[in-house]
Amino acid sequence: DIVLTQSPGTLSLSPGQRATLSCWASRNLPKNRLAWFQQKPGQAPRLLIYGASIRATDIPDRFSGSGSGTDFTLTISRLEPEDFAVYYCQQYGSAVMYTFGQGTKLEI
């Protein structure tokens, strides 16, 4: 089925810096059916972006998503201390099943 590959595996940055996370799909995702999630230790994942670029409810505008087809990007414009977490992309373009990327750990 559709495999998602995230890069980098770990990203080390400081508060105030810009973070760019990538997600590649093994096949084209129709209608940009890609979502991004943030997960902190001991918590359920939290939806950030769907439709590749639509921010979910109550998500700060420093989070933005872009891309289409097979290449997608999550950008955090100015990192806040609470943004350090693991980020996953997820595709819902397949008629067979949904899949997640392996995650990018964003650390200080």
Next chain:
Amino acid sequence: QVQLQESGPGLVKPSETLSLTCTVSGDSMRNNHWTWIRQSPGEGLEWIGRVHTSGDIKYNPSLESRLTMSADASKKQFSLNLKSMTAADTAIYYCARIGTYSGTFGYFDYWGQGVLVTVSS
């Protein structure tokens, strides 16, 4: 505000069947699909399957032979039964709502807190 809460055993013996229930509040359940997702300790996320109160159901092909899901809007619950459990099924099991917009659906907009299920004798 939509809220979901998983319930079920935290410990299951090998070869037994896992039964989990997700109780929904703040939503009628009839306008969305509902789903289960799991996460093995320290690992990534795996989609298990989705269900709608209309009877539409889709399973992860790798789990389909062991899996049964159902949804009951009158009880505001949906459930998962996974048989023949092994240590490889040890994970945090999350229930979630599948969001919809512009005629498409498939992302997970509301999640339960998760329940850790350990398979051990």
